[in-house]
Amino acid sequence: MAKKSGNRRDQLTTGQKRKISRLRKDLVRWYQVHGRDLPWRRDAAKEYEKICVEVLLQRTRAEVVATIYTSFFQRYPTWNSLAGSEISELEEVLRPLGLWRRRAQSIKSLATYAAEHDGVFPSVESELRGVPAVGQYVGNAILMFQHGQARPLVDVNMARVLERFVRPRRLADIRHDPWLQAAGQWLVQAGDPCEVNWAVLDFAALVCRARQPTCLECPVKARCKQGAGVISGRVGET
DNA sequence: AACGCGGGGCA
DNA sequence: TGCCCAGCGTT
Structure with a gap:
């Protein structure tokens, strides 16, 4: 029989889950100070x-x-x-x-x-x-x-944060990348789903930007592949 | 999997 | 100038 469950590379590891849970906590904290009023x-x-x-x-x-x-x-x-x-x-x-x-x-x-x-x-x-x-x-x-379910708004912003902080996606299309969707789902699993989503979106738009991210002021740089460069002084783009 | 849609801000 | 922005439907 064909296996219908996803490839193992599409599942979250326990390490990734732990990492994402801590990310959620830190980004919500950041959001409560720096979040946008839209x-x-x-x-x-x-x-x-x-x-x-x-x-x-x-x-x-x-x-x-x-x-x-x-x-x-x-x-x-x-x-x-x-x-x-x-x-x-x-x-x-x-x-x-x-x-x-x-x-x-x-x-x-x-x-x-x-x-x-x-x-x-x-x-x-x-x-x-x-x-x-x-x-x-x-x-x-x-x-x-409308229905009060905990769902991730997996857009280009959330994708970028998860990819930089945890792991790059495998598929080009965000919609169809199982790992990305699973990671987003885990991200909003706890806490207030709305607040978590908005925290990620704002963080991605203001700090973890597509071009010239401001890693120096990033609250999670110590655990991020990109941010690690800042600490050792390598990413310092001008 | 890749493409078109689209105006505007920014380096 | 080229890149990017809370995606989606079509090919």
Whole structure:
């Protein structure tokens, strides 16, 4: 019989689990001091906004999304208003974010689904796959924000942190790398899943950046392959 | 597995 | 100029 469980190289070792658990603790601590105050994270933000904004955030800097956040949700305050919107108008509103044609279609079809289902999305991953514009990331966001499940927002940010701190991924596509997904899941397994996710995202955006990470001010540099260079004075890029 | 989508910020 | 940004659907 074909073995259906994943390759052993795709499983987390106990050492990796321990390392990731400590990372979670340290990043949450860092977040409580340095975390970003973004509008869709506030208590005032409706569940609709929290889910909808995930589409706005795709391949787009959070700071840019923040600049249109208020006007966007003033113009489209509900799933219904978005579902009934004019696609050309939606495109104009989304233009400053980039990816505006695709994004307008995605967000409207997502809204149409939501409007037809009273704003309730499936609570099972397999069924979520059938929802338009919902992939690995948005699916997990829905499971977390709407259904209270502990799910990792495994985007380019979380992937980069896990890869630098623990181990590089094996597959090019983040969505399909079993180890990466398992590592993300372990990361948000304890504590407040929302807070942990936001901690990782902010840490990745502000410290563990793609280009010129500021390892000198990194709270976990002592246990990081990259950060170890800083301690011995080798990474000091200018 | 690789590609297109896309405007804007930054070095 | 080239790289990168809270991804996804298609080929």
